[in-house]
Amino acid sequence: MFDFLLSNRFLIPKLLQKANLLYEAKKFAEASKLYQKILHKDANHFAALANLAVSYFELGEYANAAEQLYLVIKKDYNNPWWHNYLSQSLQKQGNLSGALDEGWLAVSLSNGAMEHQLNLAYTLYEISAERGVEFVIPQIKKWYEKYPNNAVCKQCYKSFFYDKSFIRSEAGYVENLFDVFAPDFDTVLGELEYHSPQLISDCLVEYFNEKKETSDLRILDLGCGSGLCGKYIKASFPDCKIWGIDISAQMLRQAQQKGVYEHLIKSDIQDCFDSIGLNFNVVISSDVFTYFGTLDSIFSAVYNILDSQGIFVFTVTKNIINDKDYFLTTSSRFIHSEKYITKLLKDTNFFTIKKEEICLRKEGDKDVLGYIIMAQKM
Numbered sequence: 001m002f003d004f005l006l007s008n009r010f011l012i013p014k015l016l017q018k019a020n021l022l023y024e025a026k027k028f029a030e031a032s033k034l035y036q037k038i039l040h041k042d043a044n045h046f047a048a049l050a051n052l053a054v055s056y057f058e059l060g061e062y063a064n065a066a067e068q069l070y071l072v073i074k075k076d077y078n079n080p081w082w083h084n085y086l087s088q089s090l091q092k093q094g095n096l097s098g099a100l101d102e103g104w105l106a107v108s109l110s111n112g113a114m115e116h117q118l119n120l121a122y123t124l125y126e127i128s129a130e131r132g133v134e135f136v137i138p139q140i141k142k143w144y145e146k147y148p149n150n151a152v153c154k155q156c157y158k159s160f161f162y163d164k165s166f167i168r169s170e171a172g173y174v175e176n177l178f179d180v181f182a183p184d185f186d187t188v189l190g191e192l193e194y195h196s197p198q199l200i201s202d203c204l205v206e207y208f209n210e211k212k213e214t215s216d217l218r219i220l221d222l223g224c225g226s227g228l229c230g231k232y233i234k235a236s237f238p239d240c241k242i243w244g245i246d247i248s249a250q251m252l253r254q255a256q257q258k259g260v261y262e263h264l265i266k267s268d269i270q271d272c273f274d275s276i277g278l279n280f281n282v283v284i285s286s287d288v289f290t291y292f293g294t295l296d297s298i299f300s301a302v303y304n305i306l307d308s309q310g311i312f313v314f315t316v317t318k319n320i321i322n323d324k325d326y327f328l329t330t331s332s333r334f335i336h337s338e339k340y341i342t343k344l345l346k347d348t349n350f351f352t353i354k355k356e357e358i359c360l361r362k363e364g365d366k367d368v369l370g371y372i373i374m375a376q377k378m
């Protein structure tokens with residue numbers, strides 16, 4: 001007995017140290033084997049229980065993750081992250097009511113922390129797509145009753161109970177969403193076959209190579225995010241100077257690391273135009289207008305900040321749901337009709353040079369359709 005206890009006393013910390021190194025290196029399969037070994041010796045070892053649960057989750061073994069998470073929650077009920085992981089694991093196994101309950105518990109136990117609000121919003125969206133809007137309505141009502149002023153909750157509520165007066169996304173929603181998403185943005189968007197930044201750059205190459213006037217281009221990137229557009233454009237126009245505007249500090253941090261922007265400014269697009277104090281040859285915006293419904297004031301401001309005959313290149317998501325000019329979908333994104341965009345460009349005094357329907361990215365196995373548009377100031 002004494003030998004057994006003694007060997008555990010020395011062996012478990014050693015195994016744990018090794019397992020944790022593998023876990024931190026994201027070698028979850030190897031780490032999970034060592035955590036199992038530890039639990040074989042001490043079934044109540046909390047760190048091993050918790051890290052084994054997360055390892056299973058990361059390996060996509062959701063049934064094992066859920067089983068393990070129930071044990072973890074028994075010991076540490078008040079930690080919202082266990083409920084967040086459990087919510088996602090249950091959803092993956094098709095237990096949608098359980099997923100909603102656990103997502104809600106994570107929000108409540110964290111006193112409404114943003115990461116858990118965002119997770120609940122995404123869970124509600126995915127479950128509504130699978131089971132229909134009616135299935136999630138009671139949960140959304142309960143959520144909105146408790147957090148009517150939370151930007152994520154408000155955005156989600158408005159997108160499920162379509163509200164015509166809601167003409168742009170909540171600034172707090174967008175900022176928090178992208179602050180949380182920023183470190184993984186490039187990788188995730190790569191996996192979703194997101195090509196808009198490359199396509200926008202290609203449009204500029206096609207236009208300016210014909211003109212042969214590419215030196216000293218001044219380009220404004222509205223909603224520059226992690227700097228994907230800047231990366232492609234700078235590779236084609238090494239002498240250009242690119243200004244980037246974004247509301248998310250963490251996205252700007254990613255953009256800064258790419259080293260291709262002349263200036264990066266943290267601002268809401270709608271408030272940035274007066275303070276820049278400079279005119280541009282080109283304004284671009286890739287996958288940003290999906291956070292706005294009405295675009296008239298932005299298009300006018302772009303017109304005013306462009307040099308004579310300046311170029312405006314952007315993407316919008318196609319409204320495939322109804323014939324409204326713009327519509328806020330349950331994914332909390334706005335979609336626009338081609339008719340609306342075309343009319344708005346004309347009314348603002350832009351001449352449309354190019355308009356092409358494209359696949360913006362994948363969502364599951366579906367294509368998200370949109371338009372890439374290049375217009376010129378008249």
Ligand SMILES: C[S@@+](CC[C@H](N)C(=O)[O-])C[C@H]1O[C@@H](n2cnc3c(N)ncnc32)[C@H](O)[C@@H]1O
Pocket residue numbers: 171174175178196197222223224225226227228229245246247248251267268269270285286287288291
């Ligand atoms: C889907 S990302 C696209 C980023 C980048 N343009 C690209 O194509 O990779 C949308 C970006 O728009 C920014 N954004 C959305 N609404 C904004 C607003 N009102 N003001 C400033 N930035 C905004 C977000 O913070 C995010 O970085």
